[in-house]
Amino acid sequence: MGERLHTTRIDLAEEIRIAVIQLLNRSLATALDLKTQVKQAHWNVKGPQFVALHELFDDMAGELDGFVDELAERVTALGGTALGTARIAAATSILPEYPTDIAEGREHVQALADRYAPFAQHVRAAINETDELGDADTADLYTEISRAVDKRLWFLEAHLQAER
Ligand SMILES: [Fe+2]
Structure with missing residues (x-):
């Protein structure tokens, strides 16, 4: 899917660009999937921490939107085809589907931490x-994303650690 490259003056060998593009498209699908899952949490969270979590989750979704765009545009800069539709994201993402039967703030924080962790691992390996x-x-792009994702994981885990 999307392996035929466009010509570019970028001086990276075609086989290198093909490998990087495949990796970037997997990251793109996962970031897009995670973004929709964070929005799901933003909309459905309930409880005394509603305002704080509702706003935190929106910030996180906005940050992921930026990464989606950067990953997709790195694919196209390398002569590839960005694969970023919702259907492709659902089929290619490394994450499990988000639960629809949870409500409490702690449950959403836990569910998101359980998804940010594998994304963080994927991004670090991609560096x-x-x-x-x-x-x-x-x-360098992956390093930037990795630093931000680690920070979000800290935000999420801080909620879980504080309640113990
Ligand atoms: Fe909103």
């Missing part, structure tokens, strides 16, 4: 993969 492929710019 090394793209670095080893010789694409320092994509590695």
Whole structure:
């Protein structure tokens, strides 16, 4: 899917660009899936922490939207086709579906932490993969995303740790 490249003057070998594009499209699908899951939490969270969590989740969704765009545009910069529809995201994301039977703030924080963690792991692995492929710019993009995702995971885990 989307392996035929457009010509570009970027001086990265075609086989390297193909490998990076495949990885980027998997990250794009996962970031898009995660963004919709965070919105799901933003809309449905209940309880005494409603306002704080409702707003936090919206900030997180907005941040992921930015990463979706950056990942997609790195794909196209490398001569690839960005694969970022909802259907492709659902089919390709590394995350499980978000539960629709939870309401309490703590349950949503837990569900999101359980999804940010595998995304953080995927992004950190992608830093090394793209670095080893010789694409320092994509590695830099992944590093930026990794730092932000780790920080969000800290925000989420801080809620869980405070209630113990
Ligand atoms: Fe909203």
